[in-house]
Amino acid sequence: MSVLLISEHNNKEVKPFTFNAISAASQINEDVHVLVLGSNSENVVKSISEVPNVKKVIHVDNSMYENYLAENYTSAITKISENYSHIICSANTFGKNLMPRIAALLDVSQVSDITKVISEDTFLRPIYAGNAFATVKSNDRIKCVTIRPTSFDPAPTSGGSAEIETGNPGDETSLSKFIKKEEIKSDRPELGTARVVISGGRGMQSGENFKLITAVADKLNAAIGASRAAVDAGYITNDHQVGQTGKVVVPDLYIAVGISGAIQHLAGMKESKVIVAINKDGEAPIFSVADYGLEADLFDALPKFLEELNKLNTIQK
């Protein structure tokens, strides 16, 4: 049996985590079919057909898919589900919103946010904000699985030429309506895929002070993250939140500034390769996960950090 992967895109481009999900899907079964539900989404279909891991792209083009609404997406997926052993998508806000709606209609108990494929029916997933890991085996005839994108490398994006098939649209519902999306445009790398992330917490004291973080981020070509406390205090927008209910990041370098390190924040960053903590409270829990801890006032340390970085001849980008 084959694996059906639900792609995430904006009708022009494939969202990067789709490629991570494709590589997870191909670990389950090599016969990976990707469903593209979109409106004028030919470019998306073309890009996905070039992924060597993909065997077939099913393209359903209809104006009702111009904006992603789970209510409209679901029936197109459940109608073809009987041909598949697995339905997969990434466990970001796209997949978290969509997959349970599919699973319930198929009477399937979903496996959420897996970090490892052990076999085609057995998976590893974090529970309790990553403070425990459960190995679970799904006994449903179709397995609905969402994957934690940062736990799988993205699939290569060129060299393939998958077959493209035109699929049938599902039923259009009038249950919900898209109104608007306030997307924050940035020239920086995306938080979820950046090589370096620098995050600020409550210790930043104001949104204005985040300019200290921005300056270092510019130098290191880093994405900017934040703790929930910083977002709740209005220092920075929600799309920057790292943690159990925000984004999970696994960069090569994570720099936590003025973040105490609540369990919920650690859940989003403790798999990072190298962790740096800058905090004036030497007892802060963030130091227990940091490879390099600097006990210092961030308002002294950050400008000095930038100064030292400026002295270096080369910086990895």
Next chain:
Amino acid sequence: MKILVAVKRVIDYNVQIRVKEDGSGVVTDNVKMSTNPPDDNAIEEAVKLKEAGKASEVIAVSVGDEKAQETVRKALAVGADRGILVKTEGMIEPLAVSKILFKIVEKEKPDLVFMGKQAIDDDCNQTGQMLAALLHWPQATFASKIEVKDKSLEVTREVDEGLETIEVNTPAIITCDLRLNEPRYASLPNIMKAKKKPIEQINASDLSVDTKPRIEQIKVEEPPKRKAGIKVASVEELVQKLKNEAKVI
């Protein structure tokens, strides 16, 4: 307008989780339990709508063991009018919970169902969406702002790229984000008053719902430990270590 709010009893968010030695789960005996944090936001929002005259009744429902009654009682103490406890035994998956809630919705006929966007124990993030699917209702997940209109709601959702606004017809399911509001604390007089509010007890086995787990939990383990790091004395040393030892800059 009648609002049903689903609340779950979980290990308190401040408790350091311990995995049982036999790998069968995590230690829950003698551990502080609380309401799942975003469920507090769900109750708060429903109570606020009632105070604003937009909702007529707020019903809190929990699916769990006998002790989940405390969680329902807490919802009553912050303003829910009455409670329902659906008693279950053992592990129960979100699919089964959504089928149970489906039966409660059939009986109570609410216009809206609120719940937290995710439970912080199993981190599944499924129940609201599943219930919406079973009812063929629209869903607005990860809600950080709710505006009640005539026969619909305008909901701002926290998504990866920023904020998204959608309109959902009622009846609808809303799953609440932590930033939706600031949950109130229960005052002592309200805690006393809540003791007199009714909680209807229902056995899940009487609802003719298949609650048998479909997923086998093979084992639960501790996460791999990070090896202890070092404290550096100065910014200079930090930069030098990152450059020459960790080789990440």
